Amino acid sequence: MNIVTTRFGEIEIDETRIINMRGEILGFEHLKRYVLHKQDDKSPFLWFQSVDDGAIAFVVINPLVVKTDYEPVISGDDVKSLEIESVKDVVLMAIVTIRSNPFTVSANLRAPIVINSRKKLAKQVVLEDSEYPVQYYVTKGELQEKQDQQEDIEKNCDKAEGYKEAIA
Numbered sequence: 001m002n003i004v005t006t007r008f009g010e011i012e013i014d015e016t017r018i019i020n021m022r023g024e025i026l027g028f029e030h031l032k033r034y035v036l037h038k039q040d041d042k043s044p045f046l047w048f049q050s051v052d053d054g055a056i057a058f059v060v061i062n063p064l065v066v067k068t069d070y071e072p073v074i075s076g077d078d079v080k081s082l083e084i085e086s087v088k089d090v091v092l093m094a095i096v097t098i099r100s101n102p103f104t105v106s107a108n109l110r111a112p113i114v115i116n117s118r119k120k121l122a123k124q125v126v127l128e129d130s131e132y133p134v135q136y137y138v139t140k141g142e143l144q145e146k147q148d149q150q151e152d153i154e155k156n157c158d159k160a161e162g163y164k165e166a167i168a
Helices: 076-081 140-156 160-166
Strands: 002-005 009-012 019-021 033-037 045-050 057-061 090-100 103-107 113-116 121-124 136-138
Touching: 045 090, 076 121
Parallel strands: 019 121
Antiparallel strands: 002 009, 019 033, 033 045, 045 057, 057 090, 090 103, 090 113, 103 136, 113 121
16 A cells, blocks of 8 residues: 655555554544654664654654663553453554754654554553653663664564554
8 A cells, every 4th residue: 555645755565554543642542543664773762653644753762762671550441441461462553752952862662653563553641650751851872872772672672563563
């Protein structure tokens, strides 16, 4: 399947990798289908590209890359809604905000996108735990270190199994 996007032009996506939202991304309730798109193998960032509106794509990152001790508690209702049967099926993504003046990068750890990589279902979940901020800042220097950590996560972590499955 091909979709036309404003950022990448026309891209081919495997329809089996389309992620269906069981909830919505706040402010984008009308969009229900997305795909994780990796533009650069050397970057820890991915794009959560809308299949239904090529102009909408969110920069996302595995929150473990920016905060290695990130352990959000996902409610039983959300687990049920997403039909999660194993932690190996769970992929977490944090929406990233990049500002240019001054240059800052922050990840929304309070409202991760929880993805069931096996069933391709997702929901943005607002955590009740105030320990995780909406804007968790990452410095430019940390990003290379975080990229190295991401590679280690992908190689060594059982949780990476679902992560690799979800990326287009």
